[in-house]
Structures are given as structure tokens and as C-alpha cells.
Amino acid sequence: MMNGRSISAGKARGTVLKIDGAFSFLGGVDGSTGELKGDNKGNISDRIFVFQMGKGSTVGSFTMYDLKVHGKQPAAVINRTAETIVATGAVISSIPMIDRIDVSLLQNGDDVTVDGDIGTAEIHNVKIMGSVSSVILSGGRILMLRRPDDASSFPGIWSLVAGRIEEGEGAEETAVREIFEETGISVSRPDAHLDPIFIREKDIIWKVHPFLFTHDGTDVELNSENLDHRWVMPDELEGMSTVASTVSAVKELLKKIRCP
Amino acid sequence: MYLTRDEEDILGGSKGESAQKAMELIVALGKVYGADGLVDITSAHLSGASYKTIGDGGLKYLEDVSKDAKVAVKATLNPLGMDRDRWREMKISDHFAQKQLRIIEFYGKMGVRTTCSCTPYLIDNIPSFGDHVAWAESSALSFVNSYIGARTNREGGPGALAAAIIGKTANYGLHSDENRRPTMVIDADIGSTLFDHSLLGQAVGRIIGGGIPYYRNIRPDIESLKSMSAAMAAAGSVAMFHVEGITPEASLHDIKDLERVHIGKKELEDARLSLNTADDVQLIAFGCPHLTVREITEMAAFLKDKKKRREDVDIWFCTSSDARNKCPDQVRILERFGPVLADTCMVVAPIEANYQRTGTNSAKAGNYLPTLCSQKVICSDFSKLMEMVL
Numbered sequence: 001m002m003n004g005r006s007i008s009a010g011k012a013r014g015t016v017l018k019i020d021g022a023f024s025f026l027g028g029v030d031g032s033t034g035e036l037k038g039d040n041k042g043n044i045s046d047r048i049f050v051f052q053m054g055k056g057s058t059v060g061s062f063t064m065y066d067l068k069v070h071g072k073q074p075a076a077v078i079n080r081t082a083e084t085i086v087a088t089g090a091v092i093s094s095i096p097m098i099d100r101i102d103v104s105l106l107q108n109g110d111d112v113t114v115d116g117d118i119g120t121a122e123i124h125n126v127k128i129m130g131s132v133s134s135v136i137l138s139g140g141r142i143l144m145l146r147r148p149d150d151a152s153s154f155p156g157i158w159s160l161v162a163g164r165i166e167e168g169e170g171a172e173e174t175a176v177r178e179i180f181e182e183t184g185i186s187v188s189r190p191d192a193h194l195d196p197i198f199i200r201e202k203d204i205i206w207k208v209h210p211f212l213f214t215h216d217g218t219d220v221e222l223n224s225e226n227l228d229h230r231w232v233m234p235d236e237l238e239g240m241s242t243v244a245s246t247v248s249a250v251k252e253l254l255k256k257i258r259c260p
Numbered sequence: 261m262y263l264t265r266d267e268e269d270i271l272g273g274s275k276g277e278s279a280q281k282a283m284e285l286i287v288a289l290g291k292v293y294g295a296d297g298l299v300d301i302t303s304a305h306l307s308g309a310s311y312k313t314i315g316d317g318g319l320k321y322l323e324d325v326s327k328d329a330k331v332a333v334k335a336t337l338n339p340l341g342m343d344r345d346r347w348r349e350m351k352i353s354d355h356f357a358q359k360q361l362r363i364i365e366f367y368g369k370m371g372v373r374t375t376c377s378c379t380p381y382l383i384d385n386i387p388s389f390g391d392h393v394a395w396a397e398s399s400a401l402s403f404v405n406s407y408i409g410a411r412t413n414r415e416g417g418p419g420a421l422a423a424a425i426i427g428k429t430a431n432y433g434l435h436s437d438e439n440r441r442p443t444m445v446i447d448a449d450i451g452s453t454l455f456d457h458s459l460l461g462q463a464v465g466r467i468i469g470g471g472i473p474y475y476r477n478i479r480p481d482i483e484s485l486k487s488m489s490a491a492m493a494a495a496g497s498v499a500m501f502h503v504e505g506i507t508p509e510a511s512l513h514d515i516k517d518l519e520r521v522h523i524g525k526k527e528l529e530d531a532r533l534s535l536n537t538a539d540d541v542q543l544i545a546f547g548c549p550h551l552t553v554r555e556i557t558e559m560a561a562f563l564k565d566k567k568k569r570r571e572d573v574d575i576w577f578c579t580s581s582d583a584r585n586k587c588p589d590q591v592r593i594l595e596r597f598g599p600v601l602a603d604t605c606m607v608v609a610p611i612e613a614n615y616q617r618t619g620t621n622s623a624k625a626g627n628y629l630p631t632l633c634s635q636k637v638i639c640s641d642f643s644k645l646m647e648m649v650l
Contacts, residue, residue, distance in 0.1 A: 087289060218514075
């Protein structure tokens with residue numbers, strides 16, 4: 001379940017049609033057929049229409065009404081940020097709409113229920129899995145592990161010390177266990193943590209709990225889960241192929257220990 | 261966002277479906293802008309009157325809303341896509357005219373005054389200092405914020421209609437004292453003509469975007485103020501400005517720490533050049549915003565003993581019915597050069613069907629003619645434009 005904000009009332013279930021960036025209803029869609037125009041392809045009629053935010057002429061609100069008159073309106077609208085044109089169009093056309101949703105978690109073809117009364121979206125075809133991702137900081141360097149090319153998730157790229165939360169386990173417990181299993185390093189309490197970050201990977205949304213542990217020494221004993229390890233300076237991360245959100249999470253965690 | 265029990269009830273449908281929809285829209289827009297609640301309004305001014313700008317979607321929307329909605333406060337309407345009586349002279353098609361007449365009928369049914377001017381503050385919708393209002397039409401709302409000291413944000417057409425139906429709008433932005441403070445001081449060194457002030461608005465709108473300028477060293481009359489506010493709202497998204505000695509709230513603010521920008525002849529010339537894209541014209545149109553009685557009188561005095569020589573150029577004088585009725589002798593003089601059209605203008609009329617190159621003395625029109633009407637533009641002052649055809 002994704003919690004956003006209610007903009008226009010009503011509930012709807014449908015298949016996601018997602019387009020990148022900002023969208024203008026005026027000029028962006030045919031008001032009598034629902035067919036997208038210009039760079040975007042597809043038909044928004046009966047779909048859960050997902051985009052970052054609206055833009056363009058205020059007449060776009062009436063284009064949405066035109067779609068409604070022709071029975072070609074989207075089943076619901078999901079935005080990162082609602083603005084006047086689309087919010088107006090959704091309300092006057094009675095199209096359920098919510099905003100403050102991380103639209104990167106939604107993909108074309110997802111089966112989604114939008115509840116415009118309370119501002120939520122539920123993706124029926126994904127599992128939400130809890131996991132942890134830990135920064136081990138030693139002498140200003142961060143431990144990065146390279147995942148095998150045949151790993152089931154995020155193959156072949158560099159990651160923090162990460163792992164899935166097992167049944168009945170707390171996130172912090174998982175972090176301590178995974179660090180010992182994957183690196184042989186013993187840690188006790190984290191020095192910083194962040195609110196969970198959500199990352200979409202195929203039919204899974206990872207609810208990732210980020211932690212930071214400080215540690216003395218650089219000895220690492222890898223188990224079979226990773227191919228290689230490196231101690232890197234934080235600014236080297238940007239040049240490496242890493243799991244989504246790694247760079248920003250590391251920055252946030254480092255900020256927390258520098259100015260607690 | 262806080263709603264009173266009464267407002268919650270309307271949202272729940274206690275006053276019927278159209279009031280419920282209107283309340284839903286006000287609340288949704290309040291959320292978009294981070295409003296803390298609603299505020300009572302004394303009037304509304306609505307945009308979305310021309311069939312050209314709202315299309316069939318807008319027409320159907322108005323037809324549906326007008327079945328059972330009535331406005332609760334005084335509400336006026338923006339210019340139409342044609343003069344109600346003289347649309348054939350504007351080469352408007354029968355199809356367009358029929359749709360336009362239906363739009364007027366739907367607004368009228370809801371109790372909206374169909375005066376249809378962009379200068380309602382000179383006619384039949386004159387707010388008082390401190391009034392909260394919900395106005396669309398960027399030039400008019402900026403004028404009432406800045407000259408009268410009424411309080412409105414930049415409302416959209418449907419939002420302003422919803423506010424008129426409920427008699428309230430979302431409380432945010434320019435409804436609060438702290439958001440009416442100037443953000444930049446403009447030290448102007450310009451001439452005294454209407455066109456100078458229009459270009460001043462253009463130059464400042466480009467620099468300041470959505471900020472609030474504080475002007476020093478100008479003494480604009482009503483006509484110059486209306487041209488400035490129109491230009492600032494079109495070149496930027498200025499919804500309020502202060503003019504020292506004119507804006508009622510100007511003296512309340514401490515400006516000593518604000519950034520200062522000098523606008524002189526060079527900046528005005530740059531602004532003028534940026535709006536000029538044509539070498540010749542097929543249409544010259546005045547009245548954006550609508551001509552006042554004083555402007556019509558001055559134009560008539562200039563044209564009194566002159567004769568139009570070029571038959572290949574049409575001239576339109578756009579004004580309100582109110583102003584047109586008030587100066588019949590002057591109107592007769594202008595009519596020798598072209599029609600004095602009421603309650604419409606060159607920006608919202610479908611001129612692109614008949615013209616490709618238009619002359620205007622309005623920086624606001626200079627911004628919109630290329631995008632809304634596919635025109636190449638000559639933007640110049642009244643006498644220079646008229647000299648092209650005399």
C-alpha cells in the first residue's frame with residue numbers, strides 16, 4: 001500500500017499507463033478518443049494514468065472533461081505533485097486522483113487500486129519485501145561489495161552490505177547478522193539510520209532500511225554471496241554502478257553522523 | 261486544511277451536487293497551494309468565456325454545471341471570442357458564433373453578469389480595499405490587488421466559478437499580509453506614455469517571474485497601470501505590484517534590504533525588440549486590456565481629421581459595451597477606421613483564421629498573439645501603428 005494524498009474523490013482499479021515527465025492534457029491527448037499524441041503512445045481510457053505532474057495550458061482541465069463526456073477518461077490519475085490544471089480537471093470530471101506518490105515505484109501494466117477518498121494506491125501484482133542496507137565506515141572509507149552476475153536481485157553491481165529481513169526479525173537485527181555473514185565483521189549498534197527507502201525491482205518493492213555502522217580495521221572475509229569487495233571514499237560512489245538510491249542514502253547517513 | 265462544520269456538510273452534499281463539486285474543487289486547489297482553510301469572498305471574476313479558449317470540453321462543462329448551480333456572490337465574466345452583435349464584421353464563422361452564444365447563455369443562467377470585459381473594475385465589479393475576492397484574468401486581478409488593495413490569487417476559470425458558487429475561496433498566498441510584501445525594488449527611468457508603461461511591465465515581468473515588484477519614480481494613470489499589470493502578468497506571472505504613492509499598501513513595507521533593479525530606456529527597447537517579429541501587418545488591434553473612455557477619446561482626437569489610406573489592413577478597437585456607450589461621438593470617429601468592438605479582443609477571438617500578422621500597442625497581446633493566435637507581431641505605440649495606414 002502506498003500512502004499519498006487525496007485530491008479527487010472516488011475509487012478505481014485498473015492497469016497502469018505511465019509516461020515520463022510532466023504532461024499537458026491540452027495537445028497531449030485526443031479528447032474524444034483518449035489516444036495519446038506526440039511523443040507518448042497508448043490510450044489512457046480506463047487506465048490508471050501515472051505521470052509526475054501536469055503542465056501547459058489551463059484549457060487542459062476542459063480536455064479532461066471532454067474525455068469524460070466521451071467516456072474515454074482515465075480510471076484514475078496518480079501524480080508525484082498535483083498542480084492546478086490536472087487537479088481541476090480531475091475534480092470537475094469526477095476522476096479519482098491522488099498525489100505525493102513516488103511514481104518510480106509504478107510500472108506500465110501494474111494492476112493498481114486507487115482510493116481517491118483517502119489518498120492511497122495499492123499495487124496488486126507486487127510483493128513488498130523488507131530488507132536492510134548498511135554502510136560500514138572505517139577510516140573515512142565505505143565497504144562496497146560486488147554482487148554475482150547471476151544474483152537473483154541487482155546482479156553484477158556494487159552494493160552496501162544488504163540482505164532480506166527474515167520472518168520475525170527486526171531490521172537492526174538483520175543488519176548485524178548480514179554484516180557478520182557477508183563480511184565476518186562484528187558490529188553491535190548502528191551509529192545512524194534513515195527512514196525506509198522504497199525501490200522497485202520487477203515484481204518486488206524493496207522496503208530498504210538504511211543503517212550506518214562505524215568500524216575499526218579493514219579485514220573482510222567474504223562468503224559466497226558476493227564476488228569482491230572494496231573500501232571506497234564516499235565521492236567515488238558516483239562513478240560506480242550501484243543499486244538505486246545508494247549514493248543519496250550514503251550522503252544522508254554521513255550527514256547524520258557529522259551533525260547529529 | 262481546516263473546514264468548518266458547514267463547509268464539511270457542503271462537501272458531503274448538503275447543498276446539492278453542484279455545490280458539492282464546487283467545494284471539492286476549492287478544497288483540492290487549497291491542497292495544491294497549501295491553504296490553511298477557506299475565506300469568504302465578496303466577488304469573483306471568471307475567465308473561460310471564449311469558445312476559442314475553452315473548446316467543446318468547456319462548453320459541455322458549463323452546460324452541465326449550469327443545470328443547477330447559481331453564483332452566491334457578484335460574478336463577472338471575461339471577454340468573449342466575438343462581439344455579440346458584430347461578429348460577422350470580425351469574419352467569425354456561424355459555427356463559432358452559435359457555440360459562443362450558448363456559452364454566454366450558460367453563464368447567464370448561473371447568475372454571472374455577462375458584461376464580458378477584462379476591466380470589470382471600471383464597470384460593474386469594483387472591490388473595496390481589504391476585500392477578499394476570487395478573480396481569474398491575470399491583468400484584472402493584479403490591478404485590484406495593486407491599485408485597490410483587494411486580495412486575490414491568480415485563480416483559474418473553473419476555480420473562480422467554484423468560488424463564486426460557494427462564496428469562498430482557499431486561503432493562501434495573496435490573501436495574507438505576509439505574502440503581499442514586495443520582493444524587488446524597480447527604479448524606473450522611463451517616459452510617460454501608455455506604451456512606455458506597457459514595455460516597463462514587459463521588462464519587469466521577464467525579470468521577476470512570480471515576484472512582487474515595488475516601483476519608484478513613476479506616476480502611472482489608470483490606463484498605464486492597466487497596461488503595466490497586463491504586461492507583467494503575461495511576461496511573468498506577477499499577481500501584485502506596489503507603486504510608491506499609489507498602491508494603498510506600498511507604505512507599509514520596509515524596502516531597504518530588497519534587491520534594486522534599474523529599468524531605463526535601454527531595457528524598454530530590449531523589451532520592445534523581443535516582441536517584434538513582423539515587418540508589416542494585416543490587422544491592427546487596440547484594447548488589450550479593453551480601451552477606457554479616456555483612451556477612446558484620445559484616439560478620436562488624434563484621428564479626427566485623418567483618413568485611412570490602406571484598404572488591405574483592418575483595424576479593431578476593442579472595448580467594453582459600457583465604454584462604447586459612454587462616448588458615441590468619439591466612437592463614430594474611430595468607426596471610420598475600423599469597428600469598435602465590444603466585449604471581445606484580438607487575443608481570445610479566432611483571428612488566426614483570417615490574419616497572420618497583427619499590430620498591437622499592448623505588450624500583453626505581444627506575448628499571447630504568437631502562441632494563442634499564431635501571429636507575427638508588430639508591437640509599437642498607437643500613433644506609430646496608425647501611421648502605417650494613414
